[in-house]
Amino acid sequence: MGVSRRAVVLGGAGVALAAGCTSPPQGALPANEPPPTPKPAAAVTSTKFMSQARGREVTVITMAPDGHAAEGLPKCVALHGRGGDATWMPALGVQQALTAAVVAGLPPFAVISVDGGPETYWVDGKPGDDPQKMLLAELGPIQAAFGISMGAFGALRFARSRRDLKAVAAISPALFRDWPTAKSKQVFAGRAHWEANEPLRHIGELAGVPLGVWCGTGDPFVTVAKALANQAKPAKSSFTPGAHDVAYWTGIMPEVVAFVGERISGTA
Numbered sequence: 001m002g003v004s005r006r007a008v009v010l011g012g013a014g015v016a017l018a019a020g021c022t023s024p025p026q027g028a029l030p031a032n033e034p035p036p037t038p039k040p041a042a043a044v045t046s047t048k049f050m051s052q053a054r055g056r057e058v059t060v061i062t063m064a065p066d067g068h069a070a071e072g073l074p075k076c077v078a079l080h081g082r083g084g085d086a087t088w089m090p091a092l093g094v095q096q097a098l099t100a101a102v103v104a105g106l107p108p109f110a111v112i113s114v115d116g117g118p119e120t121y122w123v124d125g126k127p128g129d130d131p132q133k134m135l136l137a138e139l140g141p142i143q144a145a146f147g148i149s150m151g152a153f154g155a156l157r158f159a160r161s162r163r164d165l166k167a168v169a170a171i172s173p174a175l176f177r178d179w180p181t182a183k184s185k186q187v188f189a190g191r192a193h194w195e196a197n198e199p200l201r202h203i204g205e206l207a208g209v210p211l212g213v214w215c216g217t218g219d220p221f222v223t224v225a226k227a228l229a230n231q232a233k234p235a236k237s238s239f240t241p242g243a244h245d246v247a248y249w250t251g252i253m254p255e256v257v258a259f260v261g262e263r264i265s266g267t268a
Contacts, residue, residue: 043095045070046086053133058115059086060139063095065102070110074264076144076167077135077158078113079122079151082174088148089113092249097257106258107265112139121174121187122147122154123197136161143167144260146212148249149174149221156199159209167263169212169256172244175200175224200224203231210235210268212259214252216242235259235268 044063051058064070080088094111102108116122116131124130135142135158144167147155152173159168176182176198179191188194195201211234215225221244229237236259242248262268 042069043099044090049138051134051138053130053138054117055128058134060115061086061090061113062110063090063098063113064110065095065098065108068102068108068110074109074143075139075141076109076111076146076260076264077139077142077155078111079116079145079147079154079158080113081147081149081151081172082121083118084151085118086113086115092148092246093253094257097254098261100254101257101261106261107267109143109261109264111257112142114139116151116154119150119185119187120154121150121185121197123157123188123193125187125189125193132157132161143264145169146171146256146260148172149244153197153199156206157197159211160199160202160205163205163208165209166266167210167212167260168206169214169259170199170225170228171214171249171252171256172216172219172221173199173213173225173228174221175228177224177227200227200231203228206232210263212236212238212256214238214256216240216244216248218242219244219248235263 043066044061046059046061048057048059062070064073078089078094089111098111117129120131122131124132144165145155145158146169148171152170153175155168156170159165177200179194182188182194211232213225213229213234215222217239218241
């Protein structure tokens with residue numbers, strides 16, 4: 001291996017390096033060998049952390065567009081429906097929708113999916129378990145939110161506390177116009193607890209947050225979804241054929257991702 005020109009003319013004196021001192025420093029690449037190809041950024045990563053707000057370990061799944069690392073990107077939190085967990089959103093094609101949106105020209109952003117408990121409605125219905133506090137204090141900076149069914153209830157509740165969100169989207173929102181219906185879900189601690197959290201009773205607190213509403217016309221929640229749209233005057237609402245099921249949610253996911261991404265990036 002040849003001695004570098006810098007070594008030969010070090011200090012302008014032309015001093016030759018002694019034999020045995022010509023090896024490259026530890027960690028240097030051998031001459032004429034190309035640097036290693038960087039590994040592609042992982043599009044989907046899964047971690048666990050101990051949530052003090054929820055009093056338990058929870059899973060966080062982070063999704064980024066292909067070829068992008070989530071670190072440094074704006075973040076949107078996605079809230080699953082009743083009976084679900086953090087794995088809902090990857091299964092519904094969120095990461096693929098992110099990639100397609102970026103290919104179409106949308107600036108990249110990342111989506112965080114987190115365990116909210118199978119039947120919490122993303123509110124503090126049980127002592128020591130406060131999903132809203134987790135969203136507010138334990139996930140880092142969040143610029144937008146969307147949720148499905150029970151998760152839509154949670155996303156709208158989150159938006160009341162985070163009026164600076166750049167977007168919130170409610171998909172097939174499981175909302176309740178009266179206490180007997182809400183009580184039947186056996187989630188809320190009592191009528192006062194439901195009234196304090198029910199999005200339809202606090203529409204005014206969503207003013208200023210860009211809102212999108214999606215619901216299938218065959219969904220049992222379509223009436224309350226339309227009530228939400230009529231009262232809140234969302235930036236976008238969509239009522240197309242579909243049920244309260246995976247087929248509908250997968251089908252509209254690209255629209256939801258585009259709605260959120262356009263507002264996070266300021267391109268709407």
